[in-house]
Amino acid sequence: MAYLSLSNVSKVFGTTTAVEDFNLEVEKGEFVSFLGPSGCGKTTTLRMIGGFEMPTTGVITLDTEDITYQSPNQRNVGMVFQSYALFPNMTIGQNISFGLQARKTPEKEIKKKVDEMLGLVHLEKHIHKYPYQLSGGQQQRIALARALAINPRVLLLDEPLSALDAKIRVELRLEIRRIQQTMGITTIYVTHDQEEALMLSDRVVVMSQGRMEQIGTPAEIYNYPSTEFVAQFVGQLNILPVTQVNKKDGTCVLAGQQVKFDQSFERSISETPRLAIRPEEIQIGIGEGRNTLKGRVETVMFLGAVVRLRVDLGGVMLSADLFNERNITLPRAGDEVVISFPEHSCWLI
Amino acid sequence: MKRRSIWSWLWIVIGMLYFILPLYSTFDFSLRAKKGVLSFLAYQRVFEDPNFWSTIKFSLVIAIFTIIVSILLVVPTAYWIRLRLPKLRVLVEFISMLPFVVPAIVLVFGLIRVFSGAPFFLTNTYFGTYVLLVAGYVVLALPFVFRSVDTGLAAIDVQSLTEAAQSLGANWPTIIFKVIFPNLRVAIMSSAFLTLATVIGEYTIASFLVGIKSFGPYMSLIGQNKTYESSSLAIISFMITWAFMGMIQLFNRGKADTSALAGAR
Structure with a gap:
């Protein structure tokens, strides 16, 4: 059985079907991107994995555990947001340690983990700074470190680079891939940027109007698009x-x-x-x-x-x-x- | 350009005179208790009056309870509305404005009528009456507190911060007290100050529920009986309000930078 599995998952908001009969199996350590235009249901699917939306139908399992209706704070799933969502009232160190404190981790371990995470994103010197004192790229790296500090079972990234300028975006996506491979963490990445999806992912899920159009490796998606939508959207x-x-x-x-x-x-x-x-x-x-x-x-x-x-x-x-x-x-x-x-x-x- | 500048200054001067002249006149009058000389005699008499200290202490305690209850009631409500029930915001905003429309006299009569009989009997005891007084003031302060807190919430990305905290394993009390409250500090302090200013000088509800135990009715009583002391009381009341305002400004300035907005700009 796959590490993360979505079976016949759908989500309906009022009269609008945001996600329809979505099936996906992700192996441990795999990097999968959801690629599609705005409103295609990629973020809704990600939010259902994170527990921020409950599926209308279907089952989500993680590491053989049914998490379909589990609350987000019980899933041990890390999330990185487009807007970074760092806590403005806390220093960088406090932001990273927040999840560990919520888990009542011993103080000594917290300190060690914070240092380790700051080292991972190369921002050791900024531990006592507040988020507003960092650039957008640095804030997003801290958000990544904060999500990883809790040793999540899955890392979810919701268009994490969209708010950054082009140069930082390219730098940071390389860094995301490096960290993901270093830690071997199962990652789901939402983007509307095809270059990002093709460059980062082991597999890409192309979505349109709430449905999965095609799933495959970046080369398969690009060279052998199975539908007209995929062919037109990618490249x-x-x-x-x-x-x-x-x-x-x-x-x-x-x-x-x-x-x-x-x-x-x-x-x-x-x-x-x-x-x-x-x-x-x-x-x-x-x-x-x-x-x-x-x-x-x-x-x-x-x-x-x-x-x-x-x-x-x-x-x-x-x-x-x-x-x-x-x-x-x-x-x-x-x-x-x-x-x-x-x-x-x-x-x- | 120059002509426009002259007009601007003229309006500023007129505005300042409008506020400062009555205050200056009151202050000047309060110094004339002793015939023919300017003195602080009226102030001395006020400070020597034990009723002054007891009433102001009483009003301060009631104000503090009002602030605590208001914030505990309004912050989670406004937060939940922003997070989960955004469609209700307009309705709650309208309800929070009702104290501006409903006169305090109507409110206090309503409170006495409902809570003086079965099953509550709140007006039968001092404690019950104080509870009623705080409840009345919470309603009276609702427009300031809700507006202030709601504006504070609008300035932070409530949904993302909440979801980030949830994904990190935080429960609701942790989210509210460690993430939401600290980021609303300035808004909460502003609403606390406005509530304090409202409660300290409030007359109608206090006079019907507790009489001259409270500072508002005490000021009114002095105003009816002692000419110069009433002016000095007005100035003292202004000074108290300004002192609180200054303290809050000082407190906010010290920590304002730490709550500056982060995130995608």
Whole structure:
């Protein structure tokens, strides 16, 4: 049996179903992210694991114990909030020791644990400071140390980096992963940032409208999206209208030009199939054994590491991402170009 | 720009005169107890009156009990409303404002009528009457206390702090007394001061329940019988209020920084 298990869990608020028939099994020490847009039910699911919301139906078990209706203070589950939620009236040391004092841990052990946790987040010098005297990134590291100090069975993080600026966010997510791996703690992470989810997680749960769309490793989610929603939400995707679909041969016609598509794994295909292809799979120029199409460059956008072209295939617009190099030769708007992409990189949705 | 500045100062001066002139006049009058010279004779007489000390002590004790009961009643209520019953906030806010609308005379008659007969009989004993007096003052102080505490709660992220404490294993008493109360210190002190100021000078409820045992009715009695002493009493009452205000400011300033808001900004 899995360490953390959610079986047929749902949550209804009045007439709104926030989470519907959610099933998940998490192994001990695993890092799982809930990824999805606002209102998809990811935070509600996390809050049900934390005990802050009670499921309308379903069962949640942790380490073989049924915790579905247990109060949050009995679950031994650590939580890190987007707003940090450090106690403003307490020093950093007092914040970290709060949970241990609630458990009536001996004073000597508390002191040792506080020092250990401050060392873990590299903030030893700030033990006597108050939260408002620290930066946002430091406050969130203290919040993490406070949650970890109680040796929680599961660590829950609710968009912990959303309130931080981009540079600190990148630094801190590396730190979260390092600490999680050092401690081997089972972690559930809620985010709407796909980069964060893909970088941090062992597995990603993509959610939409209260339902689980797909669960898999970051590579599976990105390379083999099982639904149109996942394909569109994770990464960039061209979705192009096609005609004369021949599923037997694996061919279709895109803007009057024949294209071969991937049929190697099963995906749900809508009644009016369209061709999906990620922009980074497309190259300028002919490639042997690749689908080759003619078009005209509409725009060239320099994005730093990537240069994005908008190519008109004759009424159908397509984005192509080229990796930037110092000596790259870019086409200009209005140029006629040939683009190519491998058969396995495009599929019907 | 200059013209606007002159007008601003003019209004400030008019405002200050409006407050200071009556106070100055009262003070000046209180010094004229001895004919032809300015003296503190009226103040000396007041301080030598044992009734002054007994009434002010009585009112202070009643005020302290009122503050304790008000805070114990209002803080958990306002906290719970913010946390779990936000839709009820408007209703409770309306109820807390009722003492502004219902005159004190109506309140005290209501209290006497309900609590002087079966099954309570509170007015039959001194202790019962004091309980009734504190209860009346709790109602009277409700608008100040609720407003102040509610504003204090609005300034902190009640839900996240509560959930953080819960996830760390804290029970409700720990959350309320170690997390919520300390973060409402300034709000609680403000409401305590306002309650104190209200109770010290309150006349209507006190005169019907305990008579001149209380400072308000005592001041009124002096005002009817002793001209200069009544003015000196008014000044003393102001001084007491200001002294409390100063003490609270001093207390808050010492620790204000520690309760500064942390969190995502």
